[in-house]
Amino acid sequence: SDRTAAIISDHSIELVVGILAVLKAGGAYVPIDPDYPEQRIQYILNDSKTEIVLTQSHLQQRLAHEGTIVLLDDENSYHKERSNLERISNIKDLAYVIYTSGSTGKPKGVLIEHQGLTNYIWWADRVYVKGEKTTFPLYSSIAFDLTVTSIFTPLISGNAIIVYGDKDRTTLLSSIIEDSRVDIIKLTPAHLQLLKEMNISPECTIRKMIVGGDNLSTRLAQNISEQFQDQIEIFNEYGPTETVVGCMIYLYDPKKDRQESVPIGTAAANMNIYLLDTGMKPVPIGVPGEMYISGAGV
Structure with missing residues (x-):
């Protein structure tokens, strides 16, 4: 609950799957545009205290992330498990954290x-x-x-x-x-x-x-x-x-x-x-x- 997972991905079916996966697991997703400068991406990862990043193989080399990286385009990331997860989120838990420009020039995380x-x-x-x-x-x-x-x-x-x-x-x-x-x-x-x-x-x-x-x-x-x-x-x-x-x-x-x-x-x-x-x-x-x-x- 309220743990964040960043999603850095091009538009793809896997992007949508990743968002739903984070929510169903009880976490909050942090959407990051892969076209952002590396400095901005790293700032958002650090500021959101994200431990898990969901991304794609061709984007992985841009990430200086010491936590867990899950590749959305790697079939080994999928266990083909069909059962539904237990619902653990409540209405006051975070769903996503989205970063705006911020009045100071630094990205500001908005908690939803x-x-x-x-x-x-x-x-x-x-x-x-x-x-x-x-x-x-x-x-x-x-x-x-x-x-x-x-x-x-x-x-x-x-x-x-x-x-x-x-x-x-x-x-x-x-x-x-x-x-x-x-x-x-x-x-x-x-x-x-x-x-x-x-x-x-x-x-x-x-x-x-x-x-x-x-x-x-x-x-x-x-x-x-x-x-x-x-x-x-x-x-x-x-x-x-x-x-x-x-x-x-x-x-x-x-x-x-x-x-x-x-x-x-x-x-x-x-x-x-x-x-x-x-x-x-x-x-x-x-x-x-x-x-x-x-x-x-x-």
């Missing part, structure tokens, strides 16, 4: 508990999947929490993940669009800017976009909506890393939304949003205030 993770993916399933058959792409860095949506939401709903490799991240988005194998995608406004320059085929299967990580301008949302002949739903999802990916949601309406930015909407399930003044009192409607967030995801 099972309660928060479970609440988010349960809510995401209700909002984005709604009992439908749907497929998510796994293409974004595992070190960013938007990838949490792409991994766990399809798995808890009995749906599929299409794993896109790391051959060239600059062309990944166009590959996903051209493949027409997924119908929902999690991405950032920066991704949308790239998407705006692409020719979208009428055969493109994407019908839902979950946008997060930065301000979403109404103009950009309108451009993307028109590019898809208004046959797409664009969800603006807001939330600091500390609130487990997202804590607010808004479905963009191309006919009504005319503000400079797409609103961030209303609170996710079991979350509370307060706008307070300097005296910690709720501000009247239309008066600026500071946002306070509470609930199952904090």
